[in-house]
Amino acid sequence: MPTQRTLEAQRLEFAQRPLIATPIAGLIAWSVVAISALFLDSYSVSIVLFIATGMIVYLGMFISKFTGEDFLSKDKPKNTFDSLFFYTVGMSFLVYAIAIPFYLIDITSLPLTVGVLTGLMWLPISWIIQHWIGVVHGVLRTLCVLVAWYLFPDSRFLAVSVVIVLLYLFAIAVLYHRWRQLQVQT
Template sequence: MTLEEYRSDFNAAAKGSASMPIAGACVWLAIAIISTQFDERTGVLILLFGSGAIFPLALAIARVRGEALISSDNPLAKLMGLCVLMVNLLWAVHIPLFLYAPTFVPLSLGVGLGLHWVVWSWIVQHPLGIVHAVLRTILVAVAWFTFPENRLLAIGLVIVFVYGISIWQMLTRSYTTHITSRSNPTPKSGAV
């Protein structure tokens, strides 16, 4: 298959790829709300463990939506899997921050867990992933500086807002493309 055919296959199997951001929005919203009931360190601890719920929740949502969240056949799906691994390698930063400077964890997780959107954007050839990653990074940083007493709440709400924009775009964009096989082109009208 060509790169374009793999992209088309990725898009068709993923059915818009909305399950992960829906799960992410749900978890970040829950964490933002729960954070109002605890001190900062406990809220950050809830964030650390709560962010681990995104993937299992996304698997359940994908099952309901008929979305192929995991695929071993398409190399672009494997690339997304490697991007998730790349993002998770940042736990080597998040955990020391929790131990020595917990106030930075909402910033590091808020930005770090959104980095894979850039690669997703390249795969599907749509700018919404880049817009998501850039907007999320900027707004998370602004929220972190602007609301020092309620960082986790502010960052959680900012991320849910950005997810909302992205989910809407993902569900309303056309993610299916029709590819004509080069080995078996569609005959032109009048052709024998």
């Protein structure tokens, strides 16, 4: 009978991963939204935003095959924190129940609501990997998205997207550096 790994052992195992596949997917999705905002009207960009952000998890699953994370690998042992991560992804989908009604009232509310609400999943990641990046990304994302939304009322889709793209670039760099440091230590 195989021995069961403790939650702490599984948390440590999860934290040893690069954890960049999903942020890279988010970077791509929000970049597509930003580029679309340069050429399309608000309604068309909102459709792009719905599709692009709805595809982040699927794009992340694909990218994970190239980052060594391989979310869907059948070869690695089950890890409770993989399940928790996918629950946070589910939480991000559920927040559309807040975003959509506001979108129906004010189309330009969409980048604000989706940008902030989907950024909430970064907080549990900080706890799981015991690193500051998730809290910093989540808090900065909330504050900067809100500020950009107010400062650029005529370019909300573009301004919010640019903020999120820049924060993703920062987070990916920090996560990659963190992972490289872990590789040196082992």
